[in-house]
Amino acid sequence: MNPLNLFDIERLARERLAIGTADYFGGGAEDEVTLRANRAAFEEIFLRPRYLVDVSHRSLETTVLGTPLSMPVLIAPTGFQALAHADGELATARATAKAGTVMILSTFSTYSLEEVRGEVEGPLWFQLYVHKDRGLTTGLVERAESAGYEAIVLTVDVPVLGRRERDVRNEFVLPPDLRVANFDITQSAGLHDAGGESGLAAFHRGLRAPQFSWKELEWLVAKTRLPVILKGVLRGDDATLGVDHGAKGIIVSNHGGRQLDGAIPGIRALPEVVDAVGDRVDVLVDGGIRRGTDILKAIALGARAVLIGRPAVWGLACAGEGGLTQVLEILRDEFDTAMALTGAPTVGAITRDLIA
Numbered sequence: 001m002n003p004l005n006l007f008d009i010e011r012l013a014r015e016r017l018a019i020g021t022a023d024y025f026g027g028g029a030e031d032e033v034t035l036r037a038n039r040a041a042f043e044e045i046f047l048r049p050r051y052l053v054d055v056s057h058r059s060l061e062t063t064v065l066g067t068p069l070s071m072p073v074l075i076a077p078t079g080f081q082a083l084a085h086a087d088g089e090l091a092t093a094r095a096t097a098k099a100g101t102v103m104i105l106s107t108f109s110t111y112s113l114e115e116v117r118g119e120v121e122g123p124l125w126f127q128l129y130v131h132k133d134r135g136l137t138t139g140l141v142e143r144a145e146s147a148g149y150e151a152i153v154l155t156v157d158v159p160v161l162g163r164r165e166r167d168v169r170n171e172f173v174l175p176p177d178l179r180v181a182n183f184d185i186t187q188s189a190g191l192h193d194a195g196g197e198s199g200l201a202a203f204h205r206g207l208r209a210p211q212f213s214w215k216e217l218e219w220l221v222a223k224t225r226l227p228v229i230l231k232g233v234l235r236g237d238d239a240t241l242g243v244d245h246g247a248k249g250i251i252v253s254n255h256g257g258r259q260l261d262g263a264i265p266g267i268r269a270l271p272e273v274v275d276a277v278g279d280r281v282d283v284l285v286d287g288g289i290r291r292g293t294d295i296l297k298a299i300a301l302g303a304r305a306v307l308i309g310r311p312a313v314w315g316l317a318c319a320g321e322g323g324l325t326q327v328l329e330i331l332r333d334e335f336d337t338a339m340a341l342t343g344a345p346t347v348g349a350i351t352r353d354l355i356a
């Protein structure tokens with residue numbers, strides 16, 4: 001089957017992957033209410049197209065934090081990409097750079113941040129978790145800086161790991177040949193031997209710093225010359241606090257429904273966050289973006305750009321770099337069509353009045 005859309009690619013990927021891996025990538029927390037709602041929320045938004053506009057020339061280009069993008073779609077940080085394809089994050093970096101956009105590398109990558117940086121010239125951002133061990137956190141930030149990453153994306157929605165029951169049932173562990181490449185071997189031991197639970201849960205328990213709060217954000221902002229972007233914000237007041245404490249961007253996200261089940265879909269939280277801080281910093285959104293019209297809806301509601309998580313991994317699982325390229329080109333074509341059909345020849349012309 002020649003995949004026509006991202007759902008086709010997901011089906012193909014699931015057929016190729018072992019069930020434990022497909023569940024790790026595809027699953028969410030507890031009843032997966034938020035995971036399903038992320039998709040449903042887009043389907044509940046309707047558009048008010050504007051016709052008889054000259055859309056013969058269209059430009060999908062934009063900028064995020066000053067970085068030019070060929071279209072407003074970035075690659076969200078997702079862990080352990082070598083589970084999908086042997087080239088893992090290296091393939092993601094290549095496909096993303098060729099597509100003219102930005103990859104956000106997860107702390108839990110299976111190639112090190114230096115290896116990924118060495119693979120491409122294009123802009124890369126580094127996703128950071130704050131660890132109990134301050135030295136581990138600052139070490140990662142310093143490495144990202146000296147390797148040439150252009151931003152730190154601080155994930156705030158994992159004070160503890162969400163309860164991902166699929167991973168518990170499957171006793172999810174990393175195969176012995178894969179490593180958490182930014183860490184040394186003792187730090188990632190739990191991931192290889194779960195002792196009857198989810199290896200990811202065991203691993204996170206050893207690392208997380210649930211006491212991290214706004215004061216520590218100031219500490220991190222002061223530690224680095226790179227802009228710090230907060231990922232996982234779902235409220236306007238949190239976004240305001242974040243920007244007041246030095247954040248230079250906000251990613252509205254519920255972690256793809258993998259953290260708090262019952263959390264609001266990002267696309268529904270977006271307008272509140274844009275109203276709170278949209279005139280001060282760029283606001284991005286993720287969760288459930290599968291169609292060009294989803295991108296258009298997000299931009300119309302005030303997002304500067306969107307992120308895709310699972311679709312990138314499904315593309316990798318199908319055909320490595322080429323599979324992710326296909327995902328990005330399908331989205332590009334669909335977004336282009338959506339712009340033409342709503343009378344928006346530029347990203348700037350995608351305005352709130354397009355939402356019904």
Ligand SMILES: Cc1cc2nc3c(=O)[nH]c(=O)nc-3n(C[C@H](O)[C@H](O)[C@H](O)COP(=O)(O)O)c2cc1C
Nearest residue numbers: 025076077078079106155255256287288308309310
């Ligand atoms: C398999 C997987 C691993 C993820 N790992 C991380 C991670 O390491 N750090 C992070 O900030 N978010 C992580 N996320 C969340 C994504 O960055 C993103 O918020 C989410 O996938 C977006 O939803 P979508 O998958 O519907 O596009 C992960 C998501 C998935 C599916």
